Amino acid sequence: xxxTQVYDxxxxxxxxxxxxxxxxxxxxxxxxxxxxxxxxxPTCALDEHxxxxxxxxxxxxxxxxxxxxxxRVVLGLLRAKELxxxxxxxxxxxxxxxxxxxxxxxxxAEMAHRMVEHDLENAPITTSDGRLVGLLRRADAVRTAHxxxxxxxxxx
Amino acid sequence: xxxxxxxxDCAACDKAIDCCEFCDRPGCPAAICYRCLGVALGxxxxxxxxxxx
Numbered sequence: 001x002x003x004t005q006v007y008d009x010x011x012x013x014x015x016x017x018x019x020x021x022x023x024x025x026x027x028x029x030x031x032x033x034x035x036x037x038x039x040x041x042p043t044c045a046l047d048e049h050x051x052x053x054x055x056x057x058x059x060x061x062x063x064x065x066x067x068x069x070x071x072r073v074v075l076g077l078l079r080a081k082e083l084x085x086x087x088x089x090x091x092x093x094x095x096x097x098x099x100x101x102x103x104x105x106x107x108x109a110e111m112a113h114r115m116v117e118h119d120l121e122n123a124p125i126t127t128s129d130g131r132l133v134g135l136l137r138r139a140d141a142v143r144t145a146h147x148x149x150x151x152x153x154x155x156x
Numbered sequence: 157x158x159x160x161x162x163x164x165d166c167a168a169c170d171k172a173i174d175c176c177e178f179c180d181r182p183g184c185p186a187a188i189c190y191r192c193l194g195v196a197l198g199x200x201x202x203x204x205x206x207x208x209x
Contacts (some may be wrong), residue, residue, distance in 0.1 A: 014199070014201060100180055102199070110197055118186060
């Protein structure tokens, strides 16, 4: 067939997608969670104190912060409620540990629909080995899904 | 004394779970289990048919 370089990706197609690898075919150009998630979300470490983090997060204009380790693996999440806690408390005690995370290849319309259904303000997007890609905000997901819906309606 | 975990049923397969895998809330009215959520979002492959066909 003329292919000179062929590889067998042993971990499988789902792992490739979950790692944010390039894809082709129908729907490849549709926006996905990893593209809409904000990579500039504030992060903090387990051994920090909430007071330091509160100031940093507010200064950056956010109401959420992702707790990561040195490899940027997600350990926890501070949503608005957790960020209102005692400034003297350690992040380890203040955070919501082990939050549900989602892979970058999940279609944005699916995430938007479920975030509205579950009244979820934001969702961490990670690779399959847990490394932070970004935080998906519901407003961003809904807006992008709406734009996609309109664009597909216009083209049909 | 340990407190019993709250139980909710997965809206897709009726499996009893401690909390919703999507939003982490124990009382979620649209709760979904880890397996069903993974399949719904394309994060996991659906299970094989029991009959093998």
